[in-house]
Amino acid sequence: MFRCFLTVVLFLCCLGHCALADQAPSASQTPPLPQNVTAILDDIYSWRLDRAITEARLMQQQSPDQPLGYLLEVEALWWKTWCLSAEFKYGMSMPRHREKLPADQQYFELTSKAYLLAETNLQRKDSASMNIYAGMAEALASRLYSLRGENHNAAKAGVRAREHFLRALALDPTAADASFGLGLYDYYVDTLSTMARVLRFFMGIPGGSKAEGIRLMQTAIHDGQLTPVLARFYLAVNLENYDFRYDEALATITPLVERYPQNPIFHLTQGDLFAKLGRKSLAVAAYHAAAAAKDPDEARQKKIALLVRQSLDALGPPAN
Numbered sequence: 442m443f444r445c446f447l448t449v450v451l452f453l454c455c456l457g458h459c460a461l462a463d464q465a466p467s468a469s470q471t472p473p474l475p476q477n478v479t480a481i482l483d484d485i486y487s488w489r490l491d492r493a494i495t496e497a498r499l500m501q502q503q504s505p506d507q508p509l510g511y512l513l514e515v516e517a518l519w520w521k522t523w524c525l526s527a528e529f530k531y532g533m534s535m536p537r538h539r540e541k542l543p544a545d546q547q548y549f550e551l552t553s554k555a556y557l558l559a560e561t562n563l564q565r566k567d568s569a570s571m572n573i574y575a576g577m578a579e580a581l582a583s584r585l586y587s588l589r590g591e592n593h594n595a596a597k598a599g600v601r602a603r604e605h606f607l608r609a610l611a612l613d614p615t616a617a618d619a620s621f622g623l624g625l626y627d628y629y630v631d632t633l634s635t636m637a638r639v640l641r642f643f644m645g646i647p648g649g650s651k652a653e654g655i656r657l658m659q660t661a662i663h664d665g666q667l668t669p670v671l672a673r674f675y676l677a678v679n680l681e682n683y684d685f686r687y688d689e690a691l692a693t694i695t696p697l698v699e700r701y702p703q704n705p706i707f708h709l710t711q712g713d714l715f716a717k718l719g720r721k722s723l724a725v726a727a728y729h730a731a732a733a734a735k736d737p738d739e740a741r742q743k744k745i746a747l748l749v750r751q752s753l754d755a756l757g758p759p760a761n
Contacts, residue, residue, distance in 0.1 A: 472570060474509075474666050475500075481513050485520060486670050486701045488734060493517040506562070508574040511555035515581045518548050523706065524741045526588060529751035532717060533682065534709045541589050552582040559605075569613035576605035576619065577667070617664035621672055624657030651684065673697055677710060687717045698727075705731040705745045712752055721756055728752045 477500060484493035494517045500510035526536035559575035562568075579602035586595035602622070609619040661672035673693055680690035691714040697707045712727030732749045736742045 478509060478513065478667075482516075482667070482670070483701075485513070485517050486697070486704055488520075488701070488703045488705065488736065490517045490521055491737065506558060508555035508558040508562075508571075508578065511551045511558070512574060512577055512581065515548060515551045515555070515578075518551070519581065519584060520706070521738075521741065522548075522585065522588070524736075525744055527706075527744065527748060529748050529755070532755065533678075533713050534706075534748045534752065535678065536588055538590055539588055545585060545589070548585055549582060552578045555581075567608070567612065569609040569616045569619070572605040572609035572612065573616060573619050573667075576602040576609065576622075578602075579605070580622065615664070617661045618666055618668045620657050621661040621665065621668045624654045624661060624672070625675065655680075670697065674707070674710075677714075681710075681714060681717070685717075687714050690714050691718065698730075702730070703734045705734040705736070708734060709745075709748060709752065716752070716756055724756060725753065725759075 477496070481493050481496045481500070484490075484496065494514050497510050497514035497517065500507075500513065504510060523536055526539045527534050528537060530537070556575055556578035559571045559578060562571045563575065579598040583595040583598035583602065586592075586598060606619040606622050609616050613619075655676065658672045658676045661668045662676070663669070665672060674697060677690045677694035677697075680686045680693065691711065694707060694710050694714065697704070698711050701707055708727050708731035712724045712731065715721075715724035715727055728749045731745060734745070736745065
């Protein structure tokens with residue numbers, strides 16, 4: 442999945458870092474989020490996904506001309522997709538690829554609705570927040586395209602997302618949520634193979650560094666409004682998957698486990714890191730905590746149980 446997502450990030454952020462370097466600071470500031478947004482995000486990451494969807498739909502009814510309610514519903518749907526698509530492989534539970542499903546249509550309809558609403562608002566007044574929402578709608582669409590292996594569609598959505606994130610940062614350089622994509626770009630581009638680096642050079646795509654990517658993701662963690670949890674989660678997974686910096690990855694994911702103890706994905710990620718650090722008893726406890734995080738959806742509960750069994754089997758028999 443992450444190699445496919447790299448395609449999206451390349452289009453999302455190409456030339457973005459260079460362009461931002463020449464921008465003058467703006468007095469514009471992204472307004473704070475409505476209070477109920479934080480509650481919905483907490484429900485998503487606390488694995489109350491169905492409740493979060495209900496709340497997001499209520500927000501859509503109350504503010505039918507605003508895109509954020511639709512984006513929040515898509516975010517909740519994405520975590521359902523993550524869970525049902527995940528597989529335990531190479532010592533990690535994560536989704537890598539899956540086929541197209543009829544239910545995907547609802548996901549794409551929501552991203553399209555959010556994008557159109559953001560564009561309509563932008564026609565009335567250009568703002569950092571609406572550019573972020575438009576960019577997020579396209580990025581959320583590209584996320585599912587990538588999982589389905591549709592790299593062309595993912596790239597097209599990424600191109601549009603890139604334009605909006607760059608505009609948001611031009612209007613408000615402190616908009617950390619828009620900086621999240623740049624952090625992913627800088628990190629991922631530094632993981633490319635030698636051949637891919639050559640192709641990147643001839644395509645005119647700028648280089649990046651993991652160090653800068655980590656710095657930008659940490660900015661999103663500390664200053665973002667919508668993306669701090671995502672930035673922390675992706676940073677932890679990337680440190681594990683690409684750099685093998687397991688101690689740092691564990692320190693990054695642990696605050697999410699502590700804040701959202703009902704999220705089985707966070708427990709599974711923590712357990713994988715404990716396992717790679719040789720802390721077998723702690724890995725077992727983390728995997729059991731994932732199993733104990735009950736999900737009212739039978740299919741998701743069965744998938745978590747399967748991932749837990751596979752993770753525990755990979756640890757081998759208990760020590761005598």
